[in-house]
Amino acid sequence: MLNLLTKKKKLPSRDALPLASTTRQAVASSPLMSAEHGAVYPPAQGKAMKFKFGNGDQPLPGFTIKRGVGVGGFGEVYFAVNDAGKEVALKQIQRNLDVEVRGVKQCMNLKHPNLIALYDIQFDHAEQGWVVMEYVAGMSLRDALEAHPAGLPRHELERWFGQIVAGVAYLHDHGIVHRDLKPANIFEDHGIVKIGDYGLSKFISCSRRGGQTESVGTFHYMAPEIGRGEYGKEIDVYALGIMLYEMATGAVPFDGESSQEIIMKHLTADPDLSTVPSPLREVIGRALTKNPATRTSDVRDMLGPLGWEVDDRYLLVAHGQPTPPVVSSGNTSPVNTVASEPPRVFPRPAYARQASPANNTRDARQADHKANASEKVTALRHQEPIAQRIRESWSGLNGWWANLAMNPGAKTALLVLAIVVLALNAEILLSFVVLGLMLYVPYYAVWWTLRGPAPSARQLEGHATRMRQRAAHAPTQATPPRHPLAAAYQQPHPVSRPAAVERPLSVKQWRVARRMQLSQVPRRSVWSEVTASWLGSAGVIAVFSTLAALFQMGAGQAAQPLLMGTVWAAMVMLSISWVAVGLGKRWQREEGDWAIRSFMQLTSGFAIGALAFGLADFLMIPWDSITRQQLGEIPTQRWSGFFGPDGQPLLPAYLAYFPLLMGAVGWWKQVDPLRRTRLSFWAVIWSALAATLVHLLIPFPQPWGALIAAGASLAIQLSSPWINPSERLQATNVA
Amino acid sequence: MLNMMTEPRSDKTAPLIQPILWIDGVGGYLLIDRNEVSLGQAIAGSSVDVGIVGDLRRQAAVIRRLGSDYLLQPLQPDTRLNGESVDRAQLLTGDDVIQFGQRMRLQFSKPNPLSATARLKLPGHGRFQPHVDAVLLLADSCILGPGPGSHVICPEWSSDLLLIRRGQGWVFRALEKVEVNGRSVQGQIEMVAGLRMRGDNFSLSIE
16 A cells, blocks of 8 residues: 555645544455555655556466555555455565565465465466455554554554464464565455465565565565575564564664664664563564574564463464453553553562563673773784784775875776786796795694684674774763663653664674675676676786786787787686676675585686686687796696696696685686675785695696786776765765 | 435436546546445346345345435344444445455445545455455545545555545546646546546556
8 A cells, every 4th residue: 555655755734624534444454465565765756556466467377456555565466356255365475486486386385374375366468467465454553654654553562463473373283484574565454464475475575666676665664684695583583673662663673774774773773662661662662673593593482571372273363471461452451551651669589681682782791892892902912913014014005005196097008017916027026926825825734723813703703893992982882781760760752763873883793784785685686797797807807818918918928829818718717707707696695604605616716717717619729829937837746538638728627726726726716796895905916825835736838827826806896886885884874 | 215315316227337536556446426336246147236246135234324324224134333243224424344154354444534435444354356355435625645635545645635526427526737648637527437537646547
């Protein structure tokens, strides 16, 4: 229902009129699947509802459409009647047909009074899929919340929430995580609460209508770990916690002007529970814990403190507690007494404080801070001195480069010049690097075994830094643990919104927030980015190869063999960067497991190796005339059958070298939009180094091996989209 | 019984088939322009104007329009109006709850003081047959729009759409250019079965 989209802006005036709220509520009844997703922004005029079908149409044989109900992220929803008179909702499946159909099929035979029943999937003449499901004529929880801007009355809250939990408990016990619980997905039919969209949301969790890549509203109910690609039951618990908060106060705990701001609050801000009455406060606190491991693990546990439970038949029943039963209205109800209870002046019992992790996190963090501050000092002292010196000088160089007052064109020219100089002297530099590495690696191994840092030291260090940042930027938050008395008398917030995020995010938090957004980018957009990156990398490689070939020829090298070598190297670079971009874009949705990724890249290396061999064979690369023999003098393992008599690599050498090269470099990190800088010279150098290391094992003709790795790294980074991490500082200013 | 001399339309000639206004994204509305409307349980072969699937008599009540006033004539013994038991014709104020038996409640309202058109809704149990969200008792005009005084509140609409009695029938008066059955039209559009109207941010049909 579109009326919901502009709720925040329009409602107050409308609700000010006594008649309005009732009529509106009534007229607005009957959405099955609302179009909105709890969005904050009103839609642009005219962007409202567009339905392909109207009254009397029969897109599916046997079903006559009465009217359009809503346009959601999953497609258009219609109210229809079949030939026998059965009223149904027809939901047109618009995108990702196969996954959606699979998702619906998985849920097709679930039966629970609090779930919207799925009847069938049918296909029309154009092979368009339709989900036939129960038509629910009542309002959505979103409507109910709008009718009560200060929060639902307690009995209403328990009626909605209890039944939602019953339905979600049933889903969880059947192995389904809803993933998209929100007020707009929850409906009411003659007092029975119905959860919708459970079969579809597994695959798409946000609206993509109108080509939008993200929907603001969806983020209000999104658990922080979704950014890490974790989709356990806990995300439903979190969403229920947010909804319970919204039902209790009328506002979501984490709100903001942009989706990013909301996500950041999910990651960092504590919900303001001061306006929430007691049993709810603890339930919400436990459900909104940032760490899914410490969150309420079973949705049923959210009901116990409210005096309800879900029995073995998944029905909502009153708990054996003094809290009164069933839906009773009026202020005489003891439930309401609890709800309207004034803040207690006497100290709360200890268990209540313990039971509220969200309230206590601040104190806990402080303790952490003290403990970690000392840890950090030792951790720093333990860092390996040579590496630290190199890192320092490198960051100095980076800083100099970043602050260099030159126009971009001149900078680029300088960069190209430096690369050319490096390429011309590649063999000397490489031999230095290899020599250095051969000395440093054993040294580091010895150092590490003797006095290396404890494995967790780095983590602690990061944590301590973050704590320090928070302490520095939010001095007001670093108050001593509040006395219960003080807590009881604390000034309530004028609006039931949480305090804005006042501390800048750490890079890690920013990454998680951004990752969460990346995970919501539809595959189609990712695909168009991939193709753009492919084109871009081709361009970069073409430019640099041409330059390198020109300079090499200018330096007096024989033209023909070199040209062949350059063409070959460019093609191989291109294949590496295409594979790396393809895989890396696929993996950008989550942080992921490096071992699996390296292995997948390693596997793809066989194809690249085979291609490289085929190309070299086709171009008849004269290896002996373009190989620098000096590097071959480094004592290396000789493998039989890997190299021909003139030192030209044979197929096994390709099939051994390229997989190792692909496996040795974390190419996806260079594709990742969340990498630290757009172009990291460390990454380029590391890629070349990795190639050199592999070269020690398989003496592939140099400098080609290292050049290919460095060139591919350059092309990948230059062509992959990048999100500037400095935006995290701006984002907090908005708040 | 009083006769509706003031009304331009006689009950005898009224068509028995009542049009339903389906507004996409908003709801379905049964349109009745007679002065006398009978209410009762929806069963096969029922002759009532407004059929309700619920626990009430086959002939539960009659609502009569007199000028801009409405009278409730209860036909079921245990009928209550705003909580009071009633057994004879009562004047409806424009914001009333009619209760039949223990549970069946019907809400009667006149949203706009300038129009005699009234609206019937079922706030609790039961449903209309056919399944619509409300029944509109059309008098002379009916407002569809975003404002609180509209008979049908369409919160997302940018402007009102008026439904006005014209001769024996009804016409829509659109303030904006709309598309009717595929053609761009402005001004008055006759309300006929099968009509499909589409504006900038709305669409509706007449069944």
